[in-house]
Amino acid sequence: MSPLTHFDESGAARMVDVGAKPETHRLARASAVVRMSPATLALIRDKRVAKGDVLEVARLAGIMGAKRTADLIPLCHPLPLTSVTIDFTFPAEDSVRIEASARVFGRTGVEMEALTAVSVAALTVYDMCKAADRGMTVESVRLEEKDGGASGHFARDPAPSA
Amino acid sequence: MSPLTHFDESGAARMVDVGAKPETHRLARASAVVRMSPATLALIRDKRVAKGDVLEVARLAGIMGAKRTADLIPLCHPLPLTSVTIDFTFPAEDSVRIEASARVFGRTGVEMEALTAVSVAALTVYDMCKAADRGMTVESVRLEEKDGGASGHFARDPAPSA
Amino acid sequence: MSPLTHFDESGAARMVDVGAKPETHRLARASAVVRMSPATLALIRDKRVAKGDVLEVARLAGIMGAKRTADLIPLCHPLPLTSVTIDFTFPAEDSVRIEASARVFGRTGVEMEALTAVSVAALTVYDMCKAADRGMTVESVRLEEKDGGASGHFARDPAPSA
Amino acid sequence: MSPLTHFDESGAARMVDVGAKPETHRLARASAVVRMSPATLALIRDKRVAKGDVLEVARLAGIMGAKRTADLIPLCHPLPLTSVTIDFTFPAEDSVRIEASARVFGRTGVEMEALTAVSVAALTVYDMCKAADRGMTVESVRLEEKDGGASGHFARDPAPSA
């Protein structure tokens, strides 16, 4: 059997049947880092200079993006999310770290929702600041934790995120 | 004046008025790298094992994602894209590099469309392979080139992409 | 604690976690009034003159709009609506009153779905008639009733709707 | 001929052919008022109490909503908006007034985009504050000004908006 469950035996892509799985509480946390010049980060942090709150715009974009996951990722199941939150921290003078948590009571996990949330939030930071700093990059988009469901708990080693 | 043009003088977010700009041909190229275990990359490259073509799914998702940019990024202008292409290369035994080009004849640039294309393609690679490798990460989401429009040509130094 | 539950203690917007709430039958009714010149209302009511049925178009737009609520309202939960209906009455010779009912079996209420339904229906009436009457206004968009859920039954006093 | 141009001679709804119209700069301004208890307005204005900025959320929702107009209003033409802005004022101790401006260089007007922007912003204010005040209403959703296009300039009398 293929280890890639999104394909059937003949290699056809499919939305995997999760109908027989039980509904359980599921959680996923994902993160991403936006790297930028220290001057750009200073601009984001000092809202008087920027004249507006970049991260609040990014937060809303990320939450709304999570709700569009099944529209964007071809084989994702549509899921009635019960919660999405996004937090920002500043692990270095040139970085914004974005972390999203998504939850659902459902038959399949919400990793893609959490990853979509941080990706859309990161792209929005880029969009808001690109006139000042075209060289920004998004790094380390990754799953931090996953809970609920048959595959059990997953947690990334507490490594380079801070 | 704030260097962040998405805010007005009072700090209010806005969709910047581009009505007075001329329509010109505009191009943007962006890239991202998906890092994974060598075994997962082998799976992607050997379609007989994976029993399906992960990258073709990701390519379509990226192209379709580019068309949803203005739905996802709050202050982006809707733009009638004239072209989107996505290519994959394998810079190392643990990496897929995704590059997207977007074009439009319009009043504002398509950086966000190219960046959204690579981000959605990268997330789709993650989704297709996550049953085999939850530790994959997306790295170096960034603008490679931008052309057309008043701000002139932008090209990133030809650094670590290959 | 803030009385505005869409913000956390730090002031960050979030999609509130409703995962611990029980699923119950929930109903919401909302209404709106479109005010217009008596001549425009006559046009809407006499389908021979208008050569088409403005209110049927508005009704469908409102029902479809209710299904887009979570796409439009940033912190709304996506909900699998089980019913949406829209009715029109004519409380005065210059007014169409729109009332929508939305139902779901879920963890949170459908006020926003009912309010979105009447708002989109009202905007559609405006769109259909604007060539004849640009001065139309939408008034009294409001929640009429809400049932199901921990906050109990809500009913507006039977005041100025007729 | 019917005064309602969205219907043809047989009464069939249609998306009116604007292909023969010239492209011109077009502007529309619309407004709405959200009426609430003075305590709720105080909460919105004092962001320390609310622990978050209701109006910034509403502003982004309104801008994003303007981009969805052709998805929501059945016979609206899709238009590449060149600008959307939203402003808030406080005409009384129980009211927030929302004003949106939309612009395009195109073959048809953007009244519906401006009206959709204020409606979605108003619904978002409702959503953000409904836990505190279910009795809020949206009033006076209306076109304030329209410019560009064959029908000429339209301005509402400078009446009860302040």
Next chain:
Amino acid sequence: MSPLTHFDESGAARMVDVGAKPETHRLARASAVVRMSPATLALIRDKRVAKGDVLEVARLAGIMGAKRTADLIPLCHPLPLTSVTIDFTFPAEDSVRIEASARVFGRTGVEMEALTAVSVAALTVYDMCKAADRGMTVESVRLEEKDGGASGHFARDPAPSA
């Protein structure tokens, strides 16, 4: 060179670059036939029995569907449609024929928009009548005419549509 222009030389799917093509007026007409029992057709035609107008619902769905074409068809260009109309005829006692016309002033044709319009309208007829007649089928979804653009005029022979 491949005769399938949606693939590049390496077989990768792409949104073809139309940026160098001139903008011209373009038209496409498409049709479809919904076949049903004569009793179901009688129901549709006699709106007193059906207690509602199936075809008006289908018409709106088809027009709105045309606007979603680029969301649905992976490699379609987003296009600012200038007109969409849908007409119904009854070529036999068991058939509704749907014809859609779509127009744009743009760089590429609107065949897919016209075909999507008739398909969504036909599916809506099915949905509205399925409780009465599950055996309905959609037949002969096809392009009738195409005009504008370098490939010239296309018209299907006036064959079995009536």
Next chain:
Amino acid sequence: MSPLTHFDESGAARMVDVGAKPETHRLARASAVVRMSPATLALIRDKRVAKGDVLEVARLAGIMGAKRTADLIPLCHPLPLTSVTIDFTFPAEDSVRIEASARVFGRTGVEMEALTAVSVAALTVYDMCKAADRGMTVESVRLEEKDGGASGHFARDPAPSA
């Protein structure tokens, strides 16, 4: 009572209330046939000539289209699909047959999701091949089977599908 359940007694369209129905496992299978010249079919089957895989693109479009059903069909309920699969067969030298299966655990059936899946997949085949063969048609879009729910099992006679 009208046999068309999407209308109420007054003829108003509505999203029928399914809130009182039990949640059950539901399945629907639908099919469509794309008829084309034998040369076009040869092109699709010989991926070396086409330089790409038309049917994989169509399969993904169909799966994604199924998820948009409630956006497209006005009175359809939004449903959290648990599975969508699409298969292709070649019943004759001028035909591709598309079959989709959709599943949900819910209060109403998924016929429209299966029919939307095959319709969008068929339109995508048309789009991919239209440069080579404008005369293609989509035929026999129909429900093959339906299971789950109060109306019981439906299966079309095993007639002309092969």
